[in-house]
Amino acid sequence: MRTDPVLVTGAAGFIGHAVAHRLLERGERVIGVDILNDYYDPALKEARLSTFNGRAEFSFERADIADAERIAAIVNGAGVKRIVHLAAQAGVRYSLENPFAYQRSNLQGHLSLLEASRHAPDFEHLVYASSSSVYGDKPMGGEGFTEDEAATAPVSLYAATKRSCELMSHSYAHLYKFPQTGLRFFTVYGPWGRPDMAIFGFTQKILSGQSIEVYGEGRMARDFTYIDDIVDGVVGALDHPPTPGEHRVLNIGDSHPVGLMDMIRSLERALGREADKVMRPMQPGDVTATYADVSKLHALTGYQPRVMLDEGITRFVEWYRDFYRV
Structure with missing residues (x-):
């Protein structure tokens, strides 16, 4: 088993928290980094971090990813050779x-990780979060x-900013010859999700x-x-780095788009309550539909989503009721 740690940025976030746990479960050492800002309730982020209590293989650094010197010191000090970079300022409407x-977070922060990676001895792979939003709008x-x-x-x-990060990574892979994978996330949900x-x-x-x-009036x-x-897809991508100097982008989603009203009906069933719905027009920056072709990630890693929406929403509702005692 390897002794060098994996650095996971955004470790107090939704996806970063889950990825860090999966890596720990398979025997990896993990260094988590997060700034714990107040974009949403910091208490939820602290609660996610508390799930690592007692895990000797996990260490945490509260740091701003835009602080290039701090990030470089963490990477070099621990001998990091693999990074899963998930920290970012999220949200279209915000x-x-x-x-x-x-x-600051998405552009300057991404550059900090690129610089730390290219100076790290024997660096193997930078996996980072991009977004399906880079595709723009597309009819259903x-x-x-x-x-x-x-x-x-x-x-x-x-x-x-997410598309800009992809272009920055492409240039760094070309110039400095270290492997990088950008994952274009579609809509992620589940226990410990984002409010x-x-x-x-x-x-x-x-x-x-x-x-x-x-x-979008539904x-x-x-x-x-x-x-x-x-998480299956993220860890699978980490384990299959491209060749030195190669930068690739891969979709990661379910490949089965669901209408917003269908999602609401599934949620109503899980909650046992009907929602009072107020229809609103599309908001600036929103897109009509997202739909992932995941054939490239499947060919590389065997990625195959297994949890259907009704089951996933039921699991989320069970977690929500337990966590918030409602």
Whole structure:
């Protein structure tokens, strides 16, 4: 078993927390990094971190990924050769009011990881989070998004920063010859999820008797993917680095888009309550549909999502009721 640690940024976040646990379960050492900002309730992030208590193989550094010197010191000090970079400023709508948070976290933060990686001795693989939002808007129907599409028309600042990170990684792979994989995440949900995501927010409001706002008047569709399936893909990608100097991007999703109203009906069944729905128009930066073609990730790692939406939502609701005691 390897003794060098895997660095996981965003370890107090939704996906980072789950990835770190999977790596620990298979005997890896993990260094988690997170700034624990207040984009959403820091208490939820602290609760995620508490699940690592007693794990000697896990260590945590509270750090800003935009602090290049600090990140380099962590990487070099621990002899890190593999990084799963998941920390970022998330959210499309938040970017409308807080654009500079995306410049610092997503652009400057990504550059910090690139610089640390290229100076690390015997560095093996940087896996980082991109986003399906880089594809821009696309009508529902037909084939899913494929990695060969141009992705030149992002419709939100968040998407633009994620596409910029891909271009930065491409240039660094070309210049400095270390392997990189960008994962274009579609909509992820499940226990320990983010409060700003639809399933979490709808659950919170339905259980508290509040109405829910349904944007796009319910006509949107998303490629909802359960967290355990996402972790399978992330770890699988980490274990299959490209050749030195190669940068690749891979979709990671479920490949079965679900209409927003269908998702709400599934959630209502799991909660045993009907939602009071308020229909709203599309918000700036939102896209109509997301739909992942995951054939490349499947060919590389055998990736195959297994958790269907009804089952995944039931698991989420059980976690939510237990965690919040409702």
